[in-house]
Amino acid sequence: MSLIFSFPDNIDQAASLAKEVPFQLGGMEIHHFPDGESLVQIKTDVKDQDVNLYCSLNNPDSKAMAIMFFAKTAKELGAKSVRLITPYLGYMRQDKRFNEGEAITSRIFASFLSQHFDSLVTIDPHLHRHKTMKEIYNIPTQVIHAADAIANWIKENIDKSVLIGPDEESDQWVADVAHRANAAYTVLTKIRHGDKDVEVSVPDIDQYRDYTPVLVDDIISTGHTMIAAIEHLIETKMKPPVCIGVHGVFAGNAYKAMQLAGAGKIITCNTILHPSNEIDLSNLIAEKLKRWG
Amino acid sequence: MSLIFSFPDNIDQAASLAKEVPFQLGGMEIHHFPDGESLVQIKTDVKDQDVNLYCSLNNPDSKAMAIMFFAKTAKELGAKSVRLITPYLGYMRQDKRFNEGEAITSRIFASFLSQHFDSLVTIDPHLHRHKTMKEIYNIPTQVIHAADAIANWIKENIDKSVLIGPDEESDQWVADVAHRANAAYTVLTKIRHGDKDVEVSVPDIDQYRDYTPVLVDDIISTGHTMIAAIEHLIETKMKPPVCIGVHGVFAGNAYKAMQLAGAGKIITCNTILHPSNEIDLSNLIAEKLKRWG
Numbered sequence A, B: 001m002s003l004i005f006s007f008p009d010n011i012d013q014a015a016s017l018a019k020e021v022p023f024q025l026g027g028m029e030i031h032h033f034p035d036g037e038s039l040v041q042i043k044t045d046v047k048d049q050d051v052n053l054y055c056s057l058n059n060p061d062s063k064a065m066a067i068m069f070f071a072k073t074a075k076e077l078g079a080k081s082v083r084l085i086t087p088y089l090g091y092m093r094q095d096k097r098f099n100e101g102e103a104i105t106s107r108i109f110a111s112f113l114s115q116h117f118d119s120l121v122t123i124d125p126h127l128h129r130h131k132t133m134k135e136i137y138n139i140p141t142q143v144i145h146a147a148d149a150i151a152n153w154i155k156e157n158i159d160k161s162v163l164i165g166p167d168e169e170s171d172q173w174v175a176d177v178a179h180r181a182n183a184a185y186t187v188l189t190k191i192r193h194g195d196k197d198v199e200v201s202v203p204d205i206d207q208y209r210d211y212t213p214v215l216v217d218d219i220i221s222t223g224h225t226m227i228a229a230i231e232h233l234i235e236t237k238m239k240p241p242v243c244i245g246v247h248g249v250f251a252g253n254a255y256k257a258m259q260l261a262g263a264g265k266i267i268t269c270n271t272i273l274h275p276s277n278e279i280d281l282s283n284l285i286a287e288k289l290k291r292w293g
Helices: A008-020 A060-076 A105-116 A147-155 A168-181 A223-237 A254-261 A282-293 B008-020 B061-074 B104-115 B147-157 B170-179 B225-233 B254-261 B282-292
Strands: A002-006 A028-032 A038-042 A050-054 A081-086 A118-122 A141-144 A163-166 A182-187 A190-194 A197-200 A213-218 A242-248 A265-269 A275-277 B002-007 B028-031 B038-041 B050-054 B081-086 B119-123 B143-144 B161-165 B185-186 B190-194 B197-200 B212-218 B242-248 B264-270 B277-279
Touching: A002 A008, A008 A050, A008 A282, A038 A060, A050 A060, A050 B161, A060 A081, A060 A105, A060 B061, A060 B104, A060 B190, A105 B061, A118 A282, A147 A168, A147 A242, A163 A168, A163 B185, A168 A182, A168 A213, A213 A223, A213 B185, A223 A254, A242 B143, A254 A265, A254 B185, B002 B008, B028 B081, B038 B061, B050 B061, B061 B081, B061 B104, B143 B282, B147 B170, B147 B242, B147 B264, B147 B277, B161 B170, B170 B185, B170 B212, B212 B225, B225 B242, B225 B254, B254 B264
Parallel strands: A002 A050, A050 A081, A081 A118, A118 A141, A163 A182, A163 A213, A213 A242, A242 A265, A265 A275, B002 B050, B050 B081, B081 B119, B119 B143, B161 B185, B161 B212, B212 B242, B242 B264, B264 B277
Antiparallel strands: A028 A038, A190 A197, B028 B038, B190 B197
16 A cells, blocks of 8 residues: 655645545654754655655745655655655746746746656646646646536535636636536736736626626735735625635735635635635545546 | 856855955845745856856755756856855755654755756865765865864964863864864763753863863854853853854854853854854855866
């Protein structure tokens, strides 16, 4: 039976995954020293085993060395293979040199992970300019889609919904969820002036005035895109919008700020541990892993 | 002429190094996004250039991705070579599997840096079980020694000194500085019960009662080793000790705690930016680089 190890944040999810697939749960410890160095200890024998590491890659800089230490040490100790199960995959948005001399971090980070792991499983990575994971990963990758689970949640919880993509990048994605939820949809237009300064255009939403607006995006990070959309919808006298993200990164006080801006409800999938996790994707990961082996 | 780029902390040192060697100063920006990702932008043309990156590797986890992004991007943009100038080299202390299943992070981190840089210059890396950098680095490395500069500082600033190594690991190192300073020396014996619990044995220091004790160590990190030594010396009615570290990491409140424990003075070399930087090693780096090219 394959082994599964988990970073502290993901222990509950790894445990429930272990039961379903099934995997044998392995023990590991991560120690962060006061000087900013980390140490990883693998406490279960990995010799000749297929090893999985469950680690969501929000805050990737703080975890990158530790996952490298895990993967290298597992191999040194005789692991047959080391797979990364990362429900949220970081560093997918800097997918081109937007300005001269900039690093294309999506590609470099992919090469870093490809070097240390034999394969990778993730949920809805932010594929925008890269159309497939194969463009940047040279290990086998499996992508799980949350669209069905989100569509089901919307169908079960909202009577008459209009799905709204907060910007053009979310277009295809929102269309897909709307189709599965059998709901109407539209997309706002965003102009970004910097990390924290986002302007939203005014779409014609008069026809949806008695609908519950459902803002859907793949990643909620600083929340500024969502907040601009919430404020815009409130200005246009729509009902308070339900905000759904696959990945609730919620940098800084993003969650609180969205609540203050007037979000009716904030819902995320459990790819990053957060009180808003209302859509459980564990069974989707389990199914994918059962099929993929 | 070669180019030198610098992380924010090291900009002044890189600028003075650039004048001495000489290097041409390059511009770079590091942006830390609120979601814990980083972006590096190289603002000077590196095509066909020999490139140096000046970055002290205290808090290495917070810098590792950024230095990887720099190195990879410099290469993508046509740099002929990329050298890391890192006055303080992190991850040198976990130099064996102290407990079963632990990562040997010194070796894994060395392999990470060796992969991204063509060569490396550092100052007094913590070589204990690894006797030379070659054991773990497979790129050319140059090591600069601070012993002479420290010995000179002691000769110029303290009349009648006895050098004291706070533990056995510092023995060889303190002996060397004492020899160069033409000073007496002794070494305390340390028993470590954990990160923060260090017990110090009682050496026979009666013969040095009218000397100024000078505690010398390569790295001051949590400060617990130094503090235990300071407290011990104060108990034995020695004068308040002068504490000298090559590398002042000063994790958490280490600096303040050493002052409170009764340190007479705390002096470090300028390998990590800190108010205690009183021994300037820039000229040593410049000399090494002029000779090495």
